[in-house]
Amino acid sequence: EAGVTQSPTHLIKTRGQQATLRCSPISGHTSVYWYQQALGLGLQFLLWYDEGEERNRGNFPPRFSGRQFPNYSSELNVNALELEDSALYLCASNFRGTEAFFGQGTRLTVV
């Protein structure tokens, strides 16, 4: 069974551009969580989607947004990129409070 997959693995964007990151959860999982991990730091909660709805969002500006599709895959969009948005973006998936598993992450670099 495939694990959580994220694409692309690496992404380089220019300041002011938009970035789109994608996450495919484990089959049967309905929740997707997005986290930002700056170099050497902790997991900062961005967004939680469940059954197609946004359930919660972390303390990030509105230019961080996303959505969850009917097949439970998810997209994270970051508009008006800033240099400090450079980080590893991780998604995780689970089903109703069970164990959550992480994808390998997307390394976003803003230059």
Place this chain on the structure above:
Amino acid sequence: GENVEQHPSTLSVQEGDSAVIKCTYSDSASNYFPWYKQELGKRPQLIIDIRSNVGEKKDQRIAVTLNKTAKHFSLHITETQPEDSAVYFCADNYGQNFVFGPGTRLSVLP
């Protein structure tokens, strides 16, 4: 919102010694507490978890204890090995959302 504190932020132990990392949470309704290990350049991996109806859970050299009254849970690693060196994150399943502690960087010295 929910807050998870984790201590210490860094921990160095000699190979073969034990390591203990402690987390505290604030919401008494929380009922699931996983621990993740993140090696350099890799994704966080679930290593052990505990639910609120259990006080302790053990898996070979690692164990987790939960004190619901005091709202804290701890990760115990015995007979540490160099491959245990990593960043460890605790988490609290708060209303089905996962709130993570800030992490502990464990270094096992040979």
